[in-house]
Amino acid sequence: MKISDLLNYDKPSFSLEVLPPAKGQDIKVIFENIDPIAKYNPAFISITYHRDEVVYKHLRTGAIEERTVRKRPGTVAVAAALNYRYGIPVVIENVLVLRGDPQKSERSFVPNANGHEYALELLKQIQNMNNGLYLDAELVHPAATNFACGVAAYPEKHPEAPNLEYDLLFLKQKADAGAKYAITQMFFDNQKYYDFRKRCCDLGINIPIIPGIKPLTMKKHLNLLPQTFQTILPEALVHEVLKCKTDAQVRQVGIEWAVFQSKDLLQNKVADIHYFTMGKSDNIIEIVKQVF
Numbered sequence: 654m655k656i657s658d659l660l661n662y663d664k665p666s667f668s669l670e671v672l673p674p675a676k677g678q679d680i681k682v683i684f685e686n687i688d689p690i691a692k693y694n695p696a697f698i699s700i701t702y703h704r705d706e707v708v709y710k711h712l713r714t715g716a717i718e719e720r721t722v723r724k725r726p727g728t729v730a731v732a733a734a735l736n737y738r739y740g741i742p743v744v745i746e747n748v749l750v751l752r753g754d755p756q757k758s759e760r761s762f763v764p765n766a767n768g769h770e771y772a773l774e775l776l777k778q779i780q781n782m783n784n785g786l787y788l789d790a791e792l793v794h795p796a797a798t799n800f801a802c803g804v805a806a807y808p809e810k811h812p813e814a815p816n817l818e819y820d821l822l823f824l825k826q827k828a829d830a831g832a833k834y835a836i837t838q839m840f841f842d843n844q845k846y847y848d849f850r851k852r853c854c855d856l857g858i859n860i861p862i863i864p865g866i867k868p869l870t871m872k873k874h875l876n877l878l879p880q881t882f883q884t885i886l887p888e889a890l891v892h893e894v895l896k897c898k899t900d901a902q903v904r905q906v907g908i909e910w911a912v913f914q915s916k917d918l919l920q921n922k923v924a925d926i927h928y929f930t931m932g933k934s935d936n937i938i939e940i941v942k943q944v945f
């Protein structure tokens with residue numbers, strides 16, 4: 654089932670982003686989180702992909718060993734397992750086409766050898782595969798794939814972009830290259846999303862722009878999220894979090910703010926709301942119960 658076919662403005666849905674279990678953890682960890690929310694019928698689930706990281710280990714000999722590790726492997730296998738267990742469409746034949754972030758040790762993104770520099774190039778490669786054109790020109794009668802692609806969008810601009818106008822140029826190119834929908838980075842002020850959607854529309858970017866919502870769960874999010882995602886937290890939200898004495902109280906504030914954002918979004922024509930679960934679903938269940 655193509656995600657783009659599921660999106661219906663008359664009957665908005667919600668969807669989830671989940672993390673693969675950390676290396677060495679059982680898949681049960683993810684089932685335990687999805688089982689209770691599955692009955693609320695998420696329209697689709699996307700599973701994050703975590704690129705290799707280079708880590709350095711000090712050996713007893715004094716030497717330093719360089720190792721490449723993936724802390725959360727198994728994106729495709731997890732997608733298949735979720736699809737089999739719940740029958741919920743996952744992002745497999747639906748691909749969320751992303752570039753990925755720079756390695757922690759890098760100041761800016763460096764593609765792998767022969768890799769792509771931007772998501773747009775990967776998107777074009779997948780669109781070619783949908784037409785039976787593979788990079789390996791030696792293939793005999795290659796089968797055309799049937800991937801439906803989504804892409805990322807940034808209402809408060811991507812951290813590397815000099816401004817929103819610049820960033821939108823490339824979102825337009827991704828839409829023109831065949832992306833069927835975009836999912837936004839998290840934002841906490843709906844007006845930012847509405848302004849962004851209007852600018853997309855003015856530029857002829859006519860794909861659904863699915864809002865991405867992340868409920869706050871801990872006080873340190875106040876600094877961490879703006880630093881990592883370049884999002885600005887509204888004063889009213891920050892005031893409420895600062896009153897909290899424990900992270901359990903912050904979690905409650907996060908739920909209330911996400912409910913407030915979600916209800917407002919539903920009144921302003923969205924086809925889906927995508928919740929970033931970060932591996933835990935109890936707060937998302939509470940939000941979904943109050944909103945859908």
Ligand code: FAD
Binds near residue numbers: 771812823
């Ligand atoms: P791009 O579209 O390539 O854009 C990256 C930057 O380059 C932008 O500043 C853009 O303006 C600029 N740009 C684009 N094309 C060009 C061009 N042709 N010339 C010059 N500049 C250009 N990361 C993960 O590692 N795993 C995940 O699972 C994951 N899931 C995500 C889910 C969502 C909903 C979102 C919004 C992001 C997710 N990310 C994930 C983060 C994403 O990988 C990073 O934000 C990454 O830095 C950019 O990815 P992109 O696909 O937007 O890149």
